[in-house]
Amino acid sequence: MKVDNYLPREAEITKVVQETGINLNIKTFHLRFTDGEAMMEFQPGQFLMLTVYGVGEAPFGLACAPTTDCQEIIISVKETGKVTSALHELQEGDSVGIRGPYGNSFPLEKTSGKDVVFISGGIGLAPLRSLIDYVLHPDLRQDFGRVQMLQAFRSPEDMLYDYEQQRWENSPGTTVKYTIDRPCEGWEHCVGFPHDLIDEELDCQTEDTVYYTCGPPIMIKAVTNELVNLGIDPEDIITTLEMRMSCGLGKCGKCNIGHRYVCKDGPVYSYKELLEMPDEF
Amino acid sequence: MIKKLTAQDLKELLGELRQKFLVIAPFRVKQGRLTKVLYQPVKTNDQLSSIYFKEQPDASPKEYFLPRDDRLAEETAGADCQPEEWSDNPRLFLGVRSCDIAGIELFDDVFIENDFVDPFYQRRRENSLIIGYSCQEPADNSFCQEVGIDPLENENVPLMLYDAGEGFYLKVQDQELLKGFEILDMLQELPEAESSELEEIVTENRKNFSGDEFSLELELPFPEKEAFTSVDWEEATASCLGCGVCTFYCPTCFCFKFFWEEIEKNRAWDSCMFSLFTAHASGHNPRERQDQRWRQRLLHKFSYHPTNYQGSPGCVGCGRCVSKCPVNLDIRKVLNRVEKTLAGEGVKGNES
Structure with a gap:
């Protein structure tokens, strides 16, 4: 039985890349855990929940591959809401929290x-x-x-x-x-x-x-x-797929599409599966 | 083993149990001009004579397992952080009816699963002993039998209390579950009763439960896609205000959100009745309209949850959502409509 206490591990921002012009404002963040083990095990297509301390938490798809030379967690973030705006203010050396990885993966x-x-x-x-x-x-x-x-x-x-x-x-x-x-x-x-x-x-x-x-x-x-x-x-x-999520574990109820939880059964679906699901995304 | 107790015996037993347990029982409580029956912790032995079993409590005891708002921990505490000890005393819930027991069982399914355990829920749950209560007559708007719940007998709790007018019967159903709670010794002194005496009372009370006007015909789960698309949800739920009261009173609604107070990570009840529940930061919202949110609530209980949990209903038929709705929007009427539509589609249920 896997116990998850909804609390993140601390990670350090090691690099921030300004990807786009100011109009869309997408930044890429490189992260490493600070508790000794810098990386986590994950599969392509999974996502993590990222906490900006004192602000909140949101899901982000992993933008790096679990290959042998992968030393850092990479996510790309578009400034959209409260958490992403706060994240965009952060710089190299700042701390964030990470939970996960969650969800299924690319087949x-x-x-x-x-x-x-x-x-x-x-x-x-x-x-x-x-x-x-x-x-x-x-x-x-x-x-x-x-x-x-x-x-x-x-x-x-x-x-x-x-x-x-x-x-x-x-x-x-x-x-x-x-x-x-x-x-x-x-x-x-x-x-x-x-x-x-x-x-x-x-x-x-x-x-x-x-x-x-x-x-x-x-x-x-x-x-x-x-x-x-x-x-x-x-x-x-x-x-x-992208959905609003609180827990990432198929409990909080926000990412339901029919009986499926996008955070747990997804976020990766084939178009065949999407056709079987209620049209609610 | 069945024990016969006078009201005084029960009071004395509870007095003794209070030395080991935090006893939580239903009381009549004044709230403004209203008197409500609420689960409250017993603070003194004097209060024991005021425990009130006669009516279905206003709310289920779910908030004692999944609090309305709950401090989890400092968000920097780390993934290995254990929930804090709330109390060294185990908790004893007295007089919990079958519908509300089923609500707790549903929470067990969701929060203590093979691939996932919620440590905050688990800690509270394992620290709790439940004494069930056999209903004597149906609560307003209840339809528990239609979702497979027996309001009079419940074998899923270790102890069951039966009101006999003059005193009580206490049935010990599962001694295994009582191990570690040291409650059996306390019961030894009490006189035993014949099971036939108790059966007579249950049979008599059962007569009060035959008049259910509402019936659920289809097997669960409702077929997901047909129910989603074919029902006229807008007309069926047009009066809904989106206040969410139904979900807060529901013994099975467990959806939640996190909120932060500086560095504290907290959890609070959330509700699928609210548009912000699913609103993306981008402005996109998969459930923009109230009827879409109503559809989610009903189908979560009668299609999605049963699909995910071996046909087990996501509704315990307690009737509170009907009684509490400020605009009298009755889930039984909506269910009838859904069934009628599905029957028209030639759907027999359970075949999706």
């Missing part, structure tokens, strides 16, 4: 040996990064087939992880495409919403390929619809 077994497609919208790239960095890790790369990415952002200013993109682009058997909402001077990549670009820009095979998508709810819906139109099996389309 690694199902993905193993197959081609992988990642379609992201904005900060939806953050939770996918836990799998992207896993799949593209030199020690694990041979376990997966071809990798394609389509990353959507509002504007070039809003791009995430520009310091990682070169590495991803240069990984063997990998193509990375970028798109922004509106044309912009000097932009040499795609323009438009991701669901309109899937057919043209990605090679969408119906066999032996797993599709991962994450972004705003409306984008997830549009992308999954387009993939289904292209003949992709809903079981092969994987996404991860």
